Amino acid sequence: MEWTNLLSEWALPVVISSILVIGHFRKVPVYETFILGAKEGFPTTVRIIPHLVAMMVAVSVFRESGALDLLLKGLRPVFDTLHIPSEIVPMALLRPISGTGSLSIMTDIFQTYGPDSVLGKIASVMQGSSDTTLYVLTVYFGSVGIRNSRYAVKVGLLSDLAAAAFSVLVVYWMFGV
Template sequence: MMEWVNTISQWALPVVIASIVGIGHFRKVPVYETFIEGAKEGFPTAIKIIPHLVAMMVAVSVFRESGALELMLVMMRPVFDYLHIPSEIVPMALLRPISGTGSLTVMTDIFQTYGPDSLLGKIASVLQGSSDTTLYVLTVYFGSVGIRNARYAVKVGLLSDLAAAFFSVMVVYWIFAL
């Protein structure tokens, strides 16, 4: 049974791409030329967002390397203890809105220390899947279209990441710790 699922997953992307090319050809769309035009339009956008990406990467590095993350964890520990949120998950919950790579590193450390099937491993997995790199996404998307005032998007995005962290812990406790 598992080999069949692996075969489907291996063929899914090539089948989708072939379908797009086939439908385009059937509709008499110049598929290759259209692809090239799209790539030409995407290149200036990529160049335009590079400064935003560099700024975000520098900010994340400074945040982690300066000790600000550790200080924040120490200051917020009583709140997380009160909410029964394991302290091992907190760095991941704080890094997830900022850096996907940073949160993935924390999750990998949790897996290596406690195991992926442990309660902490399950919480980390649910958190990784239920939250997003909000600040990165806003930087890239808003930077690419020139939006300077993020206004409510940052607040709503960070609030949803906070909810994802809280409910990841609660749902995993509810399903696996009973």
Template structure:
């Protein structure tokens, strides 16, 4: 197990630099105008950002009200016996609830947990692993489907939520395996 952790540690140091160099090189090999494509994507991203601001404000407001009302803590307390069965601390539940809704809200939760429990605590590691292994499903469906004019999401929402729940459970179990 220690050898596996060392290998993962070494590989993780090189992943980002390889991607930062490898992706543009691949584009150059395929004769894609890399810089021009990047700039065009940036222009499109800015327009999209302006269109999605109302959705972001609504999601962040709803989450803020849910947390400020104390409902999040009450729900965590209520579900703590069930969460204990799967090995998930109740303190991580807010991350599981907020992550499918918003990325920035889930970043705030990870930051709060890190400040409260420390960066190396199992609680913070679980929340951070959930952050990295799940998607903002409702945000993606609202923004991207809305941007292209899709009104019927059909199976996208259930599939996205099933993937999120699976990733969250896997994150809990992997953190318990590696850090528990």
């Protein structure tokens, strides 16, 4: 177990150092290249700020208006039938929209039930196996001007649904619940 801690502590410094050393030996002006990349990234950041603000406002309105609670009440019988813990459902619904929102729900689950509880394990697996699909599509598609997302939204949300379902199944299977 000790070597895994050592590996995780040194992984990032080793990768960064390797990039610097390889760049030096290939005679790449590493610092100047970094500055040039940062300079080119700044306009992209400015372009995506409106999309980020819009997404954060939409998530806040969704949570604060009570729409999330209403949706949860409506779906509760379905999740009870499927043996999906109701405490994990808000995270499953919010994960495709907001990473911060789902992280706060996971933190609440940890504080209430503990990180080693079944709910804590399901929340951890779900957080790691899914992505903020709508956030990613909004930011990336918006920043490059794509207006028609075609199948990206459907496939992304379907994969989030699969991640949520399999998070529960895998934890039940692995820990004999």
